[in-house]
Amino acid sequence: MSTGTVGIVLVSHSAELAAGAAHLAAQVSGGTVTIIAAGGTDDGGLGTSAAKVADGLRDANHGAGVVVLPDLGSAVLTVRAVLEDYGEDTAVLLADAPFVEGAVAATVTAAAGGDVKAVAAAAEEARHVRKL
Amino acid sequence: MSASYEQGIILEGDLHARPAGALAVAAGRFAALINVSAGGHTADAKSVLGVMGLGATSGQHLTVSAAGPDAREAVAALIAILSEATRVGG
Secondary structure (H helix, E strand, O other), X not given: OOOOOOEEEEEEOOHHHHHHHHHHHHHHXXXXXXXXXXXXXXXXXXXXXXXXXXXXXXXXXXXXXEEEEEOOHHHHHHHHHHHHHHOOOOOEEEOOOOHHHHHHHHHHHHHOOOOHHHHHHHHHHHHHOOOO | OOEEEEXXXXXXXXXXXXXXXXXXXXXXXXXXXXXXXXOOEEEEOOOHXXXXXXXXXXXXXXXXXXXXXXXXXXXXXXXXXXXXHHHHOO
């Protein structure tokens, strides 16, 4: 049985988008969950960085697992490449979810004490929740 | 022994993102199935997106209903959060 709260890693092509989504999710969920913004390339451009994702997975992991949300499909390639080398037994789940809604829903579920599967499921359910 | 409880509240502010988040975080800590209803729509209280999707506004009547072993505590806790969080706003 793992302890602690599930961590969240937001992987975006844009550093600002990842940071903004992380800020919003933290505000909505009460600030008790570790949310790592892994956005942009290593030199600050638009794109994704395997190093930032790897650092994010490490920093977000408090023993209860990590849920990773990519913003666009090509970010998935970076995450998968990192996960191939990750090699730890802690659960890391990649959520197929809308980025902003998924980040908020996942973080709220993590704050409530949900396990890594519940947190990933909350993110993925965001696909089906209407705004209007 | 499972039980159902229900309580209503008149919102003192709009149910924006932060109060909806506080509600869903608290709801997620209970075992009971918990719904919030307003304006003819019902959402799972543990779904922050569902709660925000209610679009509940100041002055509107909102009902919290719960079924399960800790239903009574869940309803009391969520009504308290709604009372506080929608007054603060956000």
